[in-house]
Every structure is written in C-alpha cells, then in structure tokens.
Amino acid sequence: MKSIDDYLKKIKTGIVPDKFKFRITEVGSVVEIKDGVAILDGMDNVSFGELVEFENGIKGMVIDIGIDKVGIIILGDYLKLGSGDKAYLTGLQASIPVTDDLLGRVLDPIGQPLDGLNSPSERMRNPLEKIAPGVVYRQPVSVPLQTGIKAIDALIPIGRGQRELIIGDRGTGKTTIAVDSIINQKGQNVVCIYCAIGQKESKVAAVVDLLKRYSVLDYSVILSASAATPVSQQYLAPYSACAIGEYFMDKGKDVLIVYDDLTKHAWAYRQLSLVLRRPAGREAYPGDIFYLHSRLLERACCLSKKYGGGTMTALPIVETLEGDVSAYIPTNIISITDGQIFLETDLFNSGVRPAINIGISVSRVGGKAQVKAMKQVASKLKLDLAQYREMAAFSQFESDLDEETKKFLNRGSKITQILKQNKHQLLSLSKQVSIIWAGTKGYLDELPLDKVTQFEDRFMEVLSTKKNEHLKRIEEQKAINTSDEKDLLLVVKEILKEFINSDNNKK
Ligand SMILES: Nc1ncnc2c1ncn2[C@@H]1O[C@H](COP(=O)(O)OP(=O)(O)OP(=O)(O)O)[C@@H](O)[C@H]1O
Ligand SMILES: [Mg+2]
16 A cells, blocks of 8 residues: 555656656445445556455456546455445556466466365465557467367367467357367376366366366466356456466467357446446447457567477357357457357257368468468468358259269268368378378369268278388478378278278178
8 A cells, every 4th residue: 555655656756747646545446236245435546457455355457537436347246345435546457476387287367276286375476457568579370279179170270479360159159169279288298278268167167177078277377256246256267367378478389269258248248337337339239349359369469589499379259140250349359360260050969070161260370380281281271162052052052963963072071071070080290181181182072072071080090000110200390292192192092902802891
C-alpha cells in the first residue's frame, strides 16, 4: 500500500502535478457484490489489472474503472465478502506463479493446485496481462509442429508460433484433435498447456486421464476453470495459461497451448460485462469482445533468435451452432488467427473422422514451415480433393461416366479413405508421407475401398518392422528420393500380393 508520505514526496519532487486529484488513502470499501464481481468506492489511483486485497485476505483484480466506482473480479470465494468490507490496493499487477515444476500439474487460473499436491513455488510470477511482443521481437514461422494427424499435417500444416483455430459444432472431435496434437509432441521437446474454460469437470478429468495414459503429462500443464467455477475464473483462465506459456517461451522453449474453448470464454466475459453494466452490443456481447481475444492470441508468436527463439503455438477452439461460422465470435476469431480447421457434423456422422472439411479449412502460414517430403507427396492433394468432391457430387446424377472420370473418382475415394484416422492413432512424418505417397501415385487404385484401412495398417506394420531404417532416412533427410520410392513400391506390391492371395484362398 502506498503511504501518504510517498505521495507528498512525489508532489514535492514534481512527479505528480498539483492538478492531479490524489487520494490520501488507498483503502476502498465494498458497495456491491454480484456473481464474482465486487464494486468498490473510495479508490481513485487504480490501474487496470491491479491486484486488490480484501481485509479477510481474499484477492481481487481491477477490471472496470468508473468515475467514482471500481469493478473488481474476485479471485476466491466471493460469498465470504459483504458490503462495507475494506479492500486495499497492492500496487502489483495480477500474476500467476511460474516455475519448471508446473509441468505435470493441474491448476486453477490463480495457480492453486487442483491435483491435491502442494501449491507451486512463488519464486517467480508472470503477469496475467502482458502486451504481445512487437514485430522486432518476432521472426517468421519456419519450423513445423507435427500433429500426427494425416489430414492436418498434409493439407493444413501448422508451424511453430502459429495460431490455428479449431472450429466446429458440438461433438465433432475438436478436443480430440487438440489433445492428439499434445500427445504427438512426445519426445519433441515441446511444452504443452491445455486450458479448459467452462467445461464439465468430468471432461477435464478425462483429458487429464488421457494425457496420463499416454505418459505425456510430464511435459504438460493443465489449467482448468470448469463450468462450476465463477465466471471471473473462467475469464482469467486463458490469460493465466498464456502467462505460463510465456514463461517457457521466454526461456527459448517451444510451447503448444490449447484454449478449449473461447466461445465459453466469450460467454463468461459477456456475463461479467453485463454484471458490470457495460452497454451490450451485438448478441449482447460488450464492445471490446474482439480485443478480449485479439490481445490473448497476439501473445502466441515465434520469437527471433536474438530474443531466445522460443515459440508459442496456439490452438484456440470455438464451438459453432449448426455450422454457422458467420456468427459474431467465430468471425472474430477466424479473422484473428492464421487459419482454421473446420469440423462438420455431417462428415463426422458419415464416418469421416477427423471430420475436417478440407475445402474451407486453411493454414495461412504453416505451408512455409512444411517439410519437403510432405510437400513432395501432398502439394497437389488439396486441389485434387476439391475437384474430386465436386465431381463426386455431380456424378450422382450421371449414369454413364467416361473412363477418365471414373479413374479420378476412384483415386479420390481412396485418398479420402487414407485421410481418415482413428483418435489417438498418430503417425510420424515418414509414415504419413509413405501412405499418402502410395495413394497419390495411384498404387491403391485396384484395391477395393473397404480394404484400404486394412492395407494401411499392414503397410505401417511392415514399414516399422522390416523397413525401419527407411523411415529413419525420410525422417532425417526430410525428403523422399527415387530410391525411397523404389523401396516403398516393393513393399506396396508385396502387401497387395498378400491381399490377393488371401482373397483367393477364401474363395
Ligand atoms: N478421429 C476420431 N476417431 C474416432 N472417434 C473420434 C475421433 N474424433 C473424435 N472422436 C469421438 O467423438 C466424440 C466427440 O469428440 P470430442 O469430445 O473431441 O468433440 P468436441 O467437439 O470437443 O465435443 P464438445 O463440443 O462436446 O467439446 C468423442 O467420443 C471422441 O472419442
Ligand atoms: Mg470438446
């Protein structure tokens, strides 16, 4: 708390001009308490994001500064506060403890443990709100972030330091894609942060379980503000997660951060703003709803070598209603991010999983970071698939198709099948390149469609047992040369022969 003497000293030295209204004491008192928000009066010299402490030790953060009142979000049990309670300014910005020990932990947005272990060490704290690094601190995205999911790595590649939105209706596999991306970082020296906002506790527990099962919790931090917590906590959660991410990024590490999901974050902010009586705009969101997410996602970046070379890749998730991407929050976040992965209920229900609509999914910067081997096999894939979908739609009305069209449709259906992938069954770069190569070269054209998955499984099995050195070479050279192609073709032919023989035997 600043003392009166400090103020008098400042006036004497001329730092605070006389015309400034200054207060004698920084103690305010509670006028109103509403759903996690306290309105105080008697505080003039406050700044946004400043930490406030109530007399019973509960902390709060300044979120709204009015002419004579200050709005505080309460970081604790607001039911323990009542009108007339005193609160004082601490002069500190709201922050979260950050240490390497956070890895493997499950925390709430103010850094309190949710996993029953000790509180994290308070040696160092990072502010929740921070101005994103400017252009001079950044460099273009150049290293890929492999998700292990064929459709994404081949067609919508993500680079380290990129912000890629995952958007879709309820239950279309959004969380699965994000969590699979975390699982695939095993051994890649990437710190992963999963931030759950407004989710059911059971869903968060399932994610924690999954990460434990795949032993990837050791390099992950989970931050959760479940639907049962006050909206103030849900509002803070992504900023806290980002502050933790920045700690690792500033140390030169690569960070992957998942915000699951920002629609619920926007709802929490809308509720807070309405409680604070801010004017409501479109869909009852306050006017600064765009800034809410832009200032968060701008903090994900690729720092230049001079500043440590750390990166933070953000995968924000947004839920849509009936696939409507032109709603307020989806359009905002689409325009902030560097691309989107769009998931569709129809595709999901028809068995295309991950249910990515490749036509309207894009990655605006990841292509530059894509590995050469993948570019070699998948550069034309997106266009071909778009053409295939169009042709497939038209061919439903046609009875006799020419040979060329039939061939094209056949190839397209095989590739669509190849791009399907079961959850948590992630593939290394070399395996992805090999199977996509086989599909695009047309070696699976003769194979019946229902055998493609079986072929792929067998192909992967043979490659990883008998041709491991081959996979390693693609992995190291990050390119596929003619001798690789010859080798792969031999394996493909061998397996196709196996299939034909087993069919003949059955007959
Ligand atoms: N590639 C996949 N293969 C098989 N099953 C999948 C795949 N992706 C998702 N699923 C299943 O679909 C269901 C929904 O997935 P998920 O929870 O990831 O969706 P969501 O979009 O995050 O849902 P919500 O909107 O409820 O958060 C889960 O049961 C999940 O196991
Ligand atoms: Mg989900």
